[in-house]
Amino acid sequence: MMMQMLHRGGLAALTDAVRSADEDNPRGYFELERVKQTKDDPGWLEAAPGKVVKLISRLLLDLPEPSEGRRYQIIFMRRDLDEVLRSQKKMLVRRGEEPADGEEADTNAGEAQAQSDADMKELFVSHLEEVESWLRSRSDVEALFVSYNRTVSAPRKSAERINGFLGGVLDVDAMVGEIDPDLYRNRKPAEG
Template sequence: MMMQMLVAGGLAPLTDGQRGADEDNPRGYLEYDKTKSLRSDNSWLGDARGKVVKVIVQLLEYLPREKYRIVFMQRDLIEVVRSQRTMLERSGKQGAALSDAQLEGLFSKQVEAVDRFLQASDAQVLKVQHRSCIDCPAEVAAEVNRFLGGGLDEGAMVEAVDPTLYRQQSGPE
């Protein structure tokens, strides 16, 4: 959702179009496949200058020590696990042989490790709650715009938020 907001606001994404829209994400993923190899190959980072790139939390610590501005999306881990399981089921793939509670614990440790990394890095970080994007997109758009130096179309950013796509909400099943 944040990538959709940033692109709608006027920023160019670094994406390769390899993963298009599907039932889980009808607006598309705006991903760049080479980010998956960040641990072993960061030669593509020069292509990212001046653009927005989606990097999953587990790979942030492999960014070279430079100055970055990172919009760090935080989501309830129960929702993350449910979303991942649903996507795997739809694609016919087998997920991890771990319980939801075990996956939540694993994800929590990964987020804690990345938090420590980011605190020690030169990166400027803005943490944004996923739920805040749904509940108050105008406030989030304004905050992100300020963080990134201004000039984004906040109205278009707000319009990019589609609450109907918020399907894996925490709470009773």
């Protein structure tokens, strides 16, 4: 969603279209396959100035210190981790890589899955703490933290914050128009 917002707002996106739109992401992925090799081959960064590039949080740690006084501006999208886990699980099920919840062979499988989710969430929390510490430690990094949930519920406010962070050059109305609440499909169930 963030990449679509930035692109619609007027920024060029550095992508390769290797991964096309699908049921999990009907508007496409806006990804660049080469970012996965950043640690060993950061050459793609030469084409990045002035463009937006999508990196998962783990890959941020592989970014080299920029040369010639360049700085990284990072928009870090935060999302409820239970929703992230739910989304990832659904994607794996659709790809046939993991059994769906109602298909376990025995009654202990549900307990094992709950434990697995709890373990995975704990790993995510630890990882995010590491990444946020890394972001704070780098003098060449300017970061803006944006809530996925708040962006969907208050798109104009989020778009204005992002626009301010990037120097006020974006079309905020176009960014807001890119947000489709119907694509927020892995919402955490209401409690109570």
